[in-house]
Amino acid sequence: MLRVEGLHAHYGQAHILHGISLEVAQGEIVCLLGRNGAGKSTTMKSIMGLVPPSAGCVEFDGRDLAGRPAFEIARAGIGYVPEERRIFTELTVEENLAVGRRPAPAGMKPWTPERAYELFPVLGEMRRRPGGRMSGGEQQMLTIARTLMGNPRLLLLDEPSEGLAPVIVERMATAILALKREGLSILLSEQNLVFANAVADRACLIETGQLRHTASMAALMADEAVRARYLSV
Amino acid sequence: MDSLIVQALNGLASASSLFLVAAGLTVIFGVSRIVNFAHGSLYMLGAYLGWTLTAHGPLAQLGGFFGFWGGVLLAAAATGLIGAAIEFLLLRRIYRAPELFQLLATFAVVLIVQDLTLLIWGPQDLLGPRAPLLRGATQIFGLRFPRYELFLICVGPVMLALLWLLFHRTRFGILVRAATQDREMVAALGVDQRKLFTSVFALGSALAGLAGALQLPREAVNLHMDMAVIVEAFVIVVIGGLGSLGGAFLAALLIGELHAFGILIFPRITLVLAFLVMAAVLILRPHGLMGRKPSGLPPASIASPPLPGTPKWLAQAGLVALVLLLVLPPFLGDYTLSVMADMAMMVLFAASLHLIMGPGGMASFGHAAYFGAGAYGAALLAKHLMAPMEVGLIFAPFAAGIVGLVFGWFCVRLSGVYSAMLTLAFAQIAWSTAFQWVEFTGGDNGILGVWPSEWARGKLVFWYLSLALCGLGVVLLRRVLFAPFGMALRAQRDSPLRAEAIGIDTVRVRWVAFAIAAAAAGMAGALFAYGKGSVFPSFLGIPRSVDALVMVLLGGVQTVLGPLFGAVAYTGLQEQLSRVSDLWRLVLGFAILALVLFFPGGLAGALRAREERA
Numbered sequence: 094m095l096r097v098e099g100l101h102a103h104y105g106q107a108h109i110l111h112g113i114s115l116e117v118a119q120g121e122i123v124c125l126l127g128r129n130g131a132g133k134s135t136t137m138k139s140i141m142g143l144v145p146p147s148a149g150c151v152e153f154d155g156r157d158l159a160g161r162p163a164f165e166i167a168r169a170g171i172g173y174v175p176e177e178r179r180i181f182t183e184l185t186v187e188e189n190l191a192v193g194r195r196p197a198p199a200g201m202k203p204w205t206p207e208r209a210y211e212l213f214p215v216l217g218e219m220r221r222r223p224g225g226r227m228s229g230g231e232q233q234m235l236t237i238a239r240t241l242m243g244n245p246r247l248l249l250l251d252e253p254s255e256g257l258a259p260v261i262v263e264r265m266a267t268a269i270l271a272l273k274r275e276g277l278s279i280l281l282s283e284q285n286l287v288f289a290n291a292v293a294d295r296a297c298l299i300e301t302g303q304l305r306h307t308a309s310m311a312a313l314m315a316d317e318a319v320r321a322r323y324l325s326v
Numbered sequence: 327m328d329s330l331i332v333q334a335l336n337g338l339a340s341a342s343s344l345f346l347v348a349a350g351l352t353v354i355f356g357v358s359r360i361v362n363f364a365h366g367s368l369y370m371l372g373a374y375l376g377w378t379l380t381a382h383g384p385l386a387q388l389g390g391f392f393g394f395w396g397g398v399l400l401a402a403a404a405t406g407l408i409g410a411a412i413e414f415l416l417l418r419r420i421y422r423a424p425e426l427f428q429l430l431a432t433f434a435v436v437l438i439v440q441d442l443t444l445l446i447w448g449p450q451d452l453l454g455p456r457a458p459l460l461r462g463a464t465q466i467f468g469l470r471f472p473r474y475e476l477f478l479i480c481v482g483p484v485m486l487a488l489l490w491l492l493f494h495r496t497r498f499g500i501l502v503r504a505a506t507q508d509r510e511m512v513a514a515l516g517v518d519q520r521k522l523f524t525s526v527f528a529l530g531s532a533l534a535g536l537a538g539a540l541q542l543p544r545e546a547v548n549l550h551m552d553m554a555v556i557v558e559a560f561v562i563v564v565i566g567g568l569g570s571l572g573g574a575f576l577a578a579l580l581i582g583e584l585h586a587f588g589i590l591i592f593p594r595i596t597l598v599l600a601f602l603v604m605a606a607v608l609i610l611r612p613h614g615l616m617g618r619k620p621s622g623l624p625p626a627s628i629a630s631p632p633l634p635g636t637p638k639w640l641a642q643a644g645l646v647a648l649v650l651l652l653v654l655p656p657f658l659g660d661y662t663l664s665v666m667a668d669m670a671m672m673v674l675f676a677a678s679l680h681l682i683m684g685p686g687g688m689a690s691f692g693h694a695a696y697f698g699a700g701a702y703g704a705a706l707l708a709k710h711l712m713a714p715m716e717v718g719l720i721f722a723p724f725a726a727g728i729v730g731l732v733f734g735w736f737c738v739r740l741s742g743v744y745s746a747m748l749t750l751a752f753a754q755i756a757w758s759t760a761f762q763w764v765e766f767t768g769g770d771n772g773i774l775g776v777w778p779s780e781w782a783r784g785k786l787v788f789w790y791l792s793l794a795l796c797g798l799g800v801v802l803l804r805r806v807l808f809a810p811f812g813m814a815l816r817a818q819r820d821s822p823l824r825a826e827a828i829g830i831d832t833v834r835v836r837w838v839a840f841a842i843a844a845a846a847a848g849m850a851g852a853l854f855a856y857g858k859g860s861v862f863p864s865f866l867g868i869p870r871s872v873d874a875l876v877m878v879l880l881g882g883v884q885t886v887l888g889p890l891f892g893a894v895a896y897t898g899l900q901e902q903l904s905r906v907s908d909l910w911r912l913v914l915g916f917a918i919l920a921l922v923l924f925f926p927g928g929l930a931g932a933l934r935a936r937e938e939r940a
Contacts, residue, residue: 141514167516179511181504191497192504193515243516 094119094278095140095171095247100149100159102139102302109135111302112149117247117280122273124293124310125282126324132302133282134176137249140280141173142166153247170198172245176252176282178236182225186216189224189235193242201244202275209238212268230261237268247278254288266291286324290314298323328469333586335466339475339544341582342482346537347555348562348574349489350530356506356569357526360417360428361743364435366556368405368531372538373547374443376401377452380542391458402536409531413524419923421523426689430879431922433872436552437915444549445909454542474543481540485533486575493571502526506569557754557868561604564747567617576615598758601751605736608748612740640887655789663785665901667792667857671850672897674796676877676889677803678846684883685807686839687819688738689746692753693847693874695733698866699726700848701855702760705773715779719795719852726848727841729756734840738833753871760863772862776855792853799846804886806842815839847874880921882928891929 095117102110110132117123125133138144140151142163151159158166167173181189190206197203210217213234219227224235233253240248253269254262262285269292273279283289289296289310296313298306300323313319351365380397388396412435420428460477463470493499501522505512513519538551562581566573581600588599595602607615636644655663679693703725704718713721733752737745760767767773782788806812818825818832825832855861864870873896881892899917903910925932 143510143514163510163513164516164518167514173514175511175514179508181507181511183507184500184504188500188503191500192512192517194497195516240515 094121094154095280096150096152097136097140098150098152100136100139100151101147102135102144103147104135104144109144109302110139110146113139113299113302113304115280115297115304115307117278120273120276120278121295122269122279122281122293123295123297124289125280125297125299126284126286126289126313127299128324129284131299133299134251135302136299137173137251137280137282140166141171141249143173167243167245168195170244170246171249172240172243172247173249174237174240174251174253176255178229178232180224180227180232180235180239183223185221185223186227186235187220189239190242193239195243197244198246201246204241204244206242209241212241212271213238230257233257233261233265234268241272245277247280248272250279250281252282252284254283254285262288286314286320328467329590330587331467332469332471333590334583335471335475335479337583337586338482338579339478339582340585341578342478342480342485343537343540344555344558344562344582345482345575345578346485346533346540347559348566348578349485349571350533350537351559352563352566352569352571352574353502353526353533354530355563355743357502357509358413358417358421358523359425360432361425361746362530363429363432363556364412364439365432365530365534365559366552366554367436367439368409368534369538369555369559370443370547370549370552371408371439372401372405372535373454373541373551374447374452374538375404375535376539376542377447377454377547379404380455380539394455394458398536398539398542401539402532405535405538406528406532409534410524410528412531413527416919416923417527418520418523423922426683426875426879426883427922430876430918433876434915434918434922436556437911437918440549440552441909441912441915445912447547449549451546451548453546457543460543478540478544482575482578486571489571498525553868557750558600560747560750561600563614564744565604565607565614567614568743570614570616573614573616595758595762598755598762601754601758605748605751605755608740608744608751609736612744614744651793652790655786660785663789664857665897667785667789668854668901669894669897670789670792670796671854671857672873672877672893673890674799674853675847675850675874676881676893677800678843678850679874680878680881680883680886680889681803681806681843681846682836682839683878684885684888685812685816685819686836686843688836688840689743689749689875690737690843690871691746691750691875692756692868692871693749693843694866694868694870695749695753695756696726696730696844696847697851697854697870697874698756698760698861698863699729699844700851701861701865702767702773702851703848704852704855705776705861706767708776709768709773715777715782715856718776718856719849722852723845723849726851727845729848730841730844731837734837734844738836738840750868750871753866753868757863757866757868760866767863770863772860774860776861777859778856782856788857792857795849795853799849800890803842803846806839807886811835811838876918880918880928882931885928885930888928888930891933895929 097113097115100110100113113132113136115123125136127133135144139146142161146159149159150157153169153171156169158169181192187206190209215231216234216238224232227235253265257265266288269279281289281293293310296308296310297304305323306319308316347365347369351362354360354362376398379400380394416431417428420431457474460473463472464476493503501512501517505519505522509519558581562574562577565580566577580603584599584603588596592599675697679690682688682690700722704722707713707718707721737748740748761769777783778788782791814830814835818830818835822832851865877892877896878889880896881888881890899914900910903913907913
């Protein structure tokens with residue numbers, strides 16, 4: 094469904110991605126793993142067109158999206174959930190969801206605010222609350238719900254467990270697995286190996302902006318040497 | 327008592343139209359982060375279009391009610407379309423350019439609209455029609471009060487309510503509010519920003535146009551409406567808090583009443599009252615009455631590359647230029663020499679502003695204050711103490727530096743547009759001091775007879791003197807940039823937090839830079855005074871501050887040589903154009919637009935880019 098090939102990206106003068114290649118299949122959850130600064134977030138932003146790739150291709154459903162503006166990539170069916178959450182703090186929960194709303198492609202059950210509240214019941218209890226007065230966990234749920242309102246077929250989830258209490262992380266994992274059951278494909282980035290293991294099918298290990306290793310999540314958990322090499326601090 | 331009530335109602339009526347203009351400005355700023363200098367021009371266009379459309383528009387044949395009100399609404403719609411066209415044709419191409427560059431582009435639009443309006447409607451003031459149904463006066467508390475003013479009083483709150491509904495009850499409005507906070511995220515959610523920006527520009531421009539057209543029955547339409555209203559609107563938007571409609575409304579009421587009563591209570595300082603209030607508000611509430619500290623991510627800024635060393639060919643070219651400047655003048659005429667001396671002063675003036683804008687990372691919209699402080703410092707010494715030029719030239723940088731220390735103390739504590747607006751406020755305060763304190767400064771008549779000493783009267787000698795002092799000033803400013811102080815200055819611009827963490831007192835560094843820049847500008851100002859033999863309040867006026875901005879931006883903020891090129895190019899263009907054509911604003915405006923579109927790094931930036939490619 095998503096095929097990234099030889100992706101390069103720069104922040105100003107700094108060369109961050111050095112030819113990342115990876116694939117996400119229909120209905121699959123792939124997890125990007127790597128240390129701080131390895132290029133996980135930049136990979137996502139680059140796929141999304143927020144950091145325009147300087148070279149390489151981003152193929153989604155057979156269509157090359159590299160270099161397209163972010164809004165076209167979103168309309169093509171890729172949803173992006175940023176690491177910093179980036180909730181519209183002045184807008185209420187309802188209004189945040191309204192910003193994300195886009196028509197669903199044919200044959201897909203469209204997301205509505207009600208469906209989002211089913212997935213994250215907490216949000217249903219605070220529809221009129223401004224985003225700025227929500228806890229970190231609530232904001233994380235809202236940012237995912239907001240992106241879902243655009244009816245994406247592939248979700249880019251940047252460190253959804255970061256900074257959350259363990260019980261919220263668990264709930265987040267349940268929600269992500271529920272989304273997978275609905276047929277959504279997900280590219281995830283994580284530092285929390287336990288969380289990644291709970292949700293992902295496959296892992297892509299990246300280091301200094303390059304893909305170093307890819308394996309099924311189970312194989313990675315069994316392979317101490319690889320984990321030590323790419324993940325331990 | 328009666329007159330107080332009438333004044334209060336007058337104030338409310340002015341507040342309504344001020345609010346309309348400010349509302350458009352604040353909405354446009356919120357979404358696009360563009361400080362739209364051309365907003366006043368749109369207001370003026372609305373008034374002129376309204377004048378034409380109420381008399382000759384498609385609905386004018388109907389006459390009376392439909393003729394007038396139809397014409398006003400058509401004028402607003404037409405202004406909205408013009409705003410959308412400006413966004414579509416111009417601003418859309420430069421959203422990725424640094425913020426101040428966009429300011430320069432909108433300033434070019436101001437110049438172009440000025441001359442186009444002059445071409446179409448002519449220089450004379452135009453009297454608008456009366457409003458049907460609202461002619462005459464009504465009795466209130468036994469007082470006669472014009473009906474049209476009462477109608478205007480209602481327009482403000484009604485428009486506020488309509489805008490509130492628009493922004494809270496429609497998808498468009500919600501998207502606008504979301505984009506005001508984080509437009510990149512809005513794009514990532516699939517919203518086409520280009521359409522959003524164009525429609526926001528159309529809305530804001532239509533509001534300005536409506537305000538302009540509604541002024542028709544109140545005052546004559548003239549060519550000065552644009553600058554007058556834009557400054558007021560900036561003040562209101564900043565007092566209210568950028569992006570806050572409610573704040574803009576409150577501030578408009580405040581300023582409207584302030585004008586109405588200021589004339590009664592403080593007739594001597596009416597011109598400066600609004601700016602005093604703005605300065606006070608900003609000092610107490612750095613983000614305006616209802617503004618909030620920008621939440622979320624800081625706006626994406628373009629990292630400035632390190633300052634380049636001087637390439638060999640450039641040093642050689644500079645040496646050749648210097649030799650020419652020393653050897654050629656004896657063969658040049660007096661006119662050319664005085665133009666060249668002016669250019670030298672402008673180079674120093676621009677270089678001083680560049681210190682705080684480029685390496686300092688602060689914008690100043692009121693740099694003329696320090697230029698004027700130097701000029702007035704020297705002139706006042708000459709007038710009251712008969713001081714010779716030598717004393718004046720030594721004293722001027724100190725005078726300007728002290729003014730810079732005082733004003734700067736406040737300005738460096740704010741950030742971004744707020745800081746820039748505070749510099750503008752202080753400059754206006756300085757200007758009105760010169761303008762209204764007639765006994766001391768001569769007021770509008772200025773101070774005459776500020777001549778150089780006997781030995782420097784000849785144009786040739788004065789040129790060498792200007793070259794020496796301005797050259798010295800520029801060299802010193804350049805030394806500052808590459809000294810440890812300059813590095814600290816650049817460090818605090820690039821990352822205030824990290825700079826603080828390694829022990830740099832960022833506020834103090836900015837403050838000192840501000841004062842150094844002020845002193846250098848003061849030297850340029852004093853020379854300018856001796857060159858002209860007189861000083862006038864216009865030395866501290868907004869147009870001169872804008873000149874400095876344009877020179878720096880034209881040359882390129884990110885290079886050391888930028889202000890030099892910018893000053894020479896701008897002064898030269900202005901000088902040449904005003905000699906050959908009455909429409910110099912039009913030509914200059916298009917020249918600036920061409921530069922903005924094709925050389926987004928300024929003249930020096932373009933030069934450097936060429937060199938890097940080679």
